[in-house]
Amino acid sequence: AFVAMTPNTAHCVPAFVSKLWALVEAPSTDNLICWSQDGCSFLVQDEQRFSKEVLPLYFKHSNMTSFVRQLNMYGFHKVVHMDAGLPKADSQVDCVEFQHENFQRAQPHLLGLIRRKVKLISFIINIVKSNGIKGCKRRL
Template sequence: MVVSDLSEGFSSGDEGGDGDELLAEPMRGVRNGALPPFVNKLYNVVCNKETDSIISWVPNLDISDGAKSFAIWNIDEFINNVLPLMSKSKNFDSFITQLNNYGFKKMSWDCREYAHEWFQEGKPHLLKNVKRRRKQTISESEKLHREIKRFENASKEQDNELNVFKAYIDNTISNQKRILQTMARAIKSTIDHHHQVRKMHGVENNNDATQNSTLAGQQSHKRKVLSESSFAPSCEIQAEDKSAKNTTENN
């Protein structure tokens, strides 16, 4: 009894319709119905020469061997004209998911090229080895271990972030201290300069006052000398005049 894998996204309701035309001829080397429908239809679509401009095998550099990868050359044409042959849905993301489920790998970022070690041109008998990946059953201890690992990684990331933030704070404080020290030195220098200027002005003012006092004393002395020297002759003249007057009156 042959059982097909009908549990995939491109099975059951998605199968049938126009896509059955691609399965009109049984694949040589493979018992009809022994392959998962998705793999069977994909192989027929890639081999279909009528759609080579949309999806086809990628030529192998080794001419003696067949192609080992296929590429989707026109994504819009593939979604609108080819994908409906494989499924009733035109959901390209579901198609990519199916490729991943069966172990296909993307070979190039320049174009949508995919490959599988058992999916090769001219070797349909290898398709029986293309298996759908089964979900791995994770034990409770494994789940717990993964959670612990996740928390440890999260803790390390937080520690790294805290260290970076602490370094930033320390650097900021250090810069602020340098700025404050520079400002303090500048203020002190300004104050010292101001004191020196005031001191210099005070010395000059004292010198000016001393000079002014000396000049005033000299001027006062001169006036005193002058007044004394002019007062004596005047008194003598007046005394002589008075004596002469008295003599005249007596005569």
């Protein structure tokens, strides 16, 4: 079903994904952000130092929350750490892990498959669904 669906693969990697790749690859910050052992996810070791010291080197902010918002926007998911069937408290691990099926060590050719999610512009959709476009009172 999905044969020959690949629209644009290697080219046109979004800026955020490029930066993230560089970030994880950079040896100089391996103590703060690095690949997981199997290379299928990446780890942030010290969230506080990472956000204040590393993030501003690549982005226009130093907030972990903004970084996470971007990760989610591009389809990354946090990997929940379990301990005997229960999720570990962050204080116990102080290690954040995120994963995306197309973000893997030594597989840069997959990066082009990572896509930003489209905004839903829900107010337009809702107006259109209920009233059609005529009911749009809003000044556009």
